[in-house]
Amino acid sequence: MARKYFGTDGIRGATNRMPMTAEMAMKVGMAAGAHFVRGDHKHRVVIGKDTRLSGYMLENAMVAGFTSVGMDVVLVGPMPTPAVAMLTQSMRADLGVMISASHNPFADNGIKLFGPDGYKLSDADEEAIEALIDGDVPLAASAEIGRAKRIEDARGRYTHFAKASFPRDLTLDGLKIVIDCANGAAYQVAPSALWELGAEVIAIGTSPDGKNINDGVGSTAPQVLCETVVASCAHIGIALDGDADRLIVVDENGRVIDGDQLMATIATGWARRGRLNGGGLVATVMSNLGLERHLAEQGLGLVRTKVGDRHVLEAMRSRGYNVGGEQSGHIILSDYATTGDGLVAALQVLAELVRADAPASEVLHRFDPVPQILKNVRFDRTARPLEAASVIDVIASAEAELATGGRLVIRPSGTEPVIRVMAEGDDRGQVEAVVDRICEAVRAAA
Incomplete structure (x- = not known):
């Protein structure tokens, strides 16, 4: 089902424009609260935020929404996303909310939702909430309106x-x-x-x-x-x-050491100590071929998923892996957390550094990445360039040319009208030529 509000990581956009308005935040609170009000216990939601100016506005709007449907609200202030996931579990809450647009500029903001298990919501839950946003949500009786409380020890x-x-x-x-x-x-x-x-x-x-x-x-x-x-x-x-x-x-x-090198560091260290589950790690199609080759040399495997940490986590849970992540540094260590946690991942990297008693440049440089080229091609939203026969032929030719010495990933962006063309291989000149050839074909068909 096509999503109207939820993207690959919650709801996100420029503030004071749909869908990141105070009105929408209140509606999300009402809809999510109504969806998770189950049973006769007193329901609770944990709300955290980052440091954006708009966080005050969205936080207050969501408090109004949740309390109006009978949910108590626990406010924890500026806290990391993984902290909200952890506190949702720890406090036996029915729902967790993080108000953040992650690495975006301050003018953007977003809403991420976590279930009572601390994991991001399933597609089914998000679709049910979307339906309620556009529908009529039953409000709580006057005596059942929720309360809001701010706790001061969340950071500790x-x-x-x-x-x-x-x-x-x-x-x-x-x-x-x-x-x-x-x-x-x-x-x-x-x-x-x-x-x-x-x-x-x-x-x-x-x-x-x-x-x-x-x-x-x-x-x-x-x-x-x-x-x-x-x-x-x-x-x-x-x-x-x-x-x-x-x-x-x-x-x-x-x-700079990217997420691929960090995942390799953690996974090989855990493997040596017998605590790596699944016999390898999970990463996306964008992780470098050098990572895959390095793991194979260590007798470890690599499972690739679509781009997005939720896809990584789904594969980790279904296949029994405890290390996964993205080249961008979104690293999930499921022994500790239900989502990516930058601080926890950093502490695992630091543990490897301490154990090795060697410079970071030696400990963290696990492999030489192969040349990787990524280019974006804008297209008209009404066009379907990847379905054009000319584009299909060029892609097939490129795949044959790279064969076993490289890799090709072509995908439409989930957030903007662009086709992302990525190729990697041992010969940089060949990789650049392949990417340029595909981009030209996509432009001609767009």
Whole structure:
């Protein structure tokens, strides 16, 4: 079924424009609350947010929506997305809400929903909520209207949870770590957790003003982190995104280490200690071929999914894997969390660094990525360029040319009218030529 409001990761858009208006946020609260009011117990929803200015508006609107259908609301303030998922479980809530647009600019915002098990909602739940948004939601009787309460110890609860994922026999004593919190949701909890584990912490991106989230800082803008690591002679740099479910690392030389390298580091380390489930890891079609080859050399497998952490998580749960993620740094470690958790993933990377007692540039560079080229081609929404015979022929020719020495991924974007054309292989010139040829064919057919 086509979605009207929900995308690949909740509802997202520019604030004060549909669907990110206060009115819509209230309707989502009413619809989601009505959908999850089941049984005769007192129902509860946990609401967290990142540091965007619009978070105040959307938070209050959602409180009105949830309380109007009889749900009590627990407000935890600025907290990472994985913290909201954890608290939803821990507090036996019926629903969890994270108000965030992740790595997007401050003018955007979004709504992510978690079920009582701490996992993102199923397609069926999202479709049921969409139907209620556009329908009539029964309101609670006057005596059954919900209450709202803000709890002050949520940061401490999550900090303790994250620290508990770090091996008890290790500390971060002697490590100088630069942490970039993107002026986002983890601006307090991430530096605190690292300091409490013994690290010397240099924190940047920890002065949110409502408008500077992800602005020149964070996992999508690591240049300041790279410069700070080198200038301060730090051992490693860690960058989170606006809602702290994504992680990018910088080694002591200021070189960026992406999610593929980090997943390889964690998976091979866990495999050595006999705690890697599934005999490998789960990643998307966008992860580098070098990762797949490296894992094969270690006797480990790679399961690929469509782009999106929800697809990664679905495959992990159905196949029994406990490590998965995306090249962008969205890493899911299901032994600890029900969604991507940048801080928990960072602590696992740091554990490998401590155990190896070697520079980050050696420990975290697990393989040489093969050349990978990605280009986007815009098209008219009414056109179907990938169904054109000319495009199909060019793609078939490219697949034959790359054969076993490379890989081709062509897919329409889920958020904008573009076709994404990605190819990778050992010969950069060949890869670039293949991508250009396909892009030209798509443009001609669009």
